[in-house]
Amino acid sequence: MHRVEHVMGFPVSLRVDDEGDFEPAGDRVFAWLREVDARFSPFKPDSEVSRLGRGELAESEVSADLRLVLDLCEHYRTATGGAFDIRLPGRALDPCAVVKGWSVQRAADLLKAAGARRFVLNAGGDVAAGGGPWRVGVRHPEQADKLCTVLDLTDGAVATSARYERGDHIIDGRTGRPATGLLSLTVVADSLTEADSVATAAFAMGPEGVDWAASLPGVEVFAVDAERRVLRTPGFPVAAADSRS
Template identity: 85%
Template sequence: MLHRVEHVMGFPVSLRVDDEHVPESAADAVFAWLREVDARFSPFKEDSEVSRYDRGELSAADLSADLREILDLCEHYRIATGGAFDVRLPGRRLDPCAVVKGWSVQRAAELLAAAGATRFVLNAGGDVVAAGGPWRVGVRHPEHADKLCTVLSLDGGAVATSARYERGDHIVDGRTGDAATGLLSLTVVAPTLTEADSVATAAFAMGPEGVDWAASLEGCEVFAVDAGRRVLRTPGFPAAA
């Protein structure tokens, strides 16, 4: 069994692999990839590809295939949310982190699968991609750090949460330019972490209407707590018994 925890991209990433035949080099590859992603796509690193593109030092034709894919995903969710999700807010630097995190961790999970892992869980700052479950995943209470508001059973796929409790009102509704405050937290279960993480952030930016929007997407299940502390849950949300 492999077990490793490292601090990457500004948050702890923990990996557990229960397959005995998977080599330590698989974990090495996961964390090397995540460090590469941080170097290439962080808007907070002046020499990253994202920062250089934002400053106009790179043209669209100069971009890597990976960054083009990320920006295409960002544009997809901008259009799908009517502009609520926008990585190009006026007066701010280009910041695709809401897509990069889930996309990169999903890629890391694919590296594990390619190395022969069939039962694993990869937890990146509370967002989880897993295989070979069931795994029990707790969702932090939006107002009490020492409590959970729900526990779900994840056989495979991914779960991501967007909330105000870690970084305050950091998610902005691109339609208004104001902080998104209509929800306290929103959790999405989806087939991949690319989708779960992007949809969770995009829906949170939309506010309460984002719950129905996320729930309408194929393969997505939602658990949310709104500003009035009401719990909103789709019928298929995989709550643990």
């Protein structure tokens, strides 16, 4: 099965290579992602996140799912000394950096529950996969038609935070200014919840975020800093035939 839909503002592709009918599972995956978009998008005025941000909901009244997301956001705010912060002065409440990875990981869990073993779910470049190895390319931070590395992903997830798609959109909450110390940072972890959150949180910290991310259990990192230097943990799963790194 191979399906592509545009959800949450980016293309989401799903491929399942197992035998059997996985169309119903695919339906559940995309229905869940559409539900997440409706409930948690800060760009939809009637979403739960927007209502909370405007003070129309108290934190004690939010859903269990949003409570979980907010707790994850607070964990990374504390862990980064405030560099990662979803409550920036003058800006709307925006937990997207956690919502994306968390929701796509839950979608991957729906596939596993349906019996899928060999699959890849790619949400705007962030990937959750099972039954690989799957070969995943990481876009060059300055040349859109080139890759800076290729990795082998078996059972796990990979996420990249960078400046090339949306400009300097990641803010260092400690300074209130855009984080510009890195060009891109890619994280491999067991779950996309962690990979995506850590990638954004570490990017917000700048170069020191590379060491912070690398210190986390089960996390591997590939980064390009503002000086065009490549920083890579020893366990980062670079594909055997890839020489770009």
